[in-house]
Amino acid sequence: MAWSQVGVCGARAVGSSDPHLAAEDIALGYKQLLEVERGWRDMKQIIDLRPVYHRLEERIRAHVILCWLALLLIRITETTTGATWTTVRRELDRLHPGTFTGPTGLFRQVTTLTKPQTDLLAKLNIPAPKQIIALEPTPPLTSSNTSA
Numbered sequence: 001m002a003w004s005q006v007g008v009c010g011a012r013a014v015g016s017s018d019p020h021l022a023a024e025d026i027a028l029g030y031k032q033l034l035e036v037e038r039g040w041r042d043m044k045q046i047i048d049l050r051p052v053y054h055r056l057e058e059r060i061r062a063h064v065i066l067c068w069l070a071l072l073l074i075r076i077t078e079t080t081t082g083a084t085w086t087t088v089r090r091e092l093d094r095l096h097p098g099t100f101t102g103p104t105g106l107f108r109q110v111t112t113l114t115k116p117q118t119d120l121l122a123k124l125n126i127p128a129p130k131q132i133i134a135l136e137p138t139p140p141l142t143s144s145n146t147s148a
Contacts, residue, residue: 016029035075036071039071039074039075040071042074042085042086077124080123080124081120081123081124082123083120088120091114091116091117091120092117092120094111094114094117095110095111095113095117095129096110096111097109097110097133098110098111103138104137104138105135105136105137105138106134106135106136106138107132107134107135107136108132108133108134109131109132109133110129110130110131110133112131113128113129
């Protein structure tokens with residue numbers, strides 16, 4: 001069991017009840033604990049997590065697992081890209097689909113990727129989205145679909 005105590009002048013003393021752990025391992029474990037706690041705080045703010053009151057055990061378990069998976073996804077993204085989740089999310093939130101209609105039909109496309117977005121997707125090994133999502137031409141007028 002690791003513990004921490006703030007001492008004189010803001011210095012932090014970190015210790016453990018396990019005598020076999022090296023000082024570096026104790027410090028690393030404590031640092032990872034701080035990262036996990038920061039991740040939970042960030043995740044609650046990012047997904048606007050509010051108190052949820054489940055009554056059934058299976059729903060409580062499912063909720064915890066989903067939160068854990070979301071945190072895992074955030075941490076993997078941060079460690080893979082070297083950027084904070086806030087930065088990654090801000091960049092990728094700028095991708096938007098657009099729907100355009102005209103006399104010749106309808107098409108949907110995604111905004112053009114910026115250099116930071118391209119770099120993030122490459123680091124995460126995610127293929128870039130197609131520029132054109134859908135094309136729906138207006139059917140040509142024929143004598144069978146016109147009314148006289």
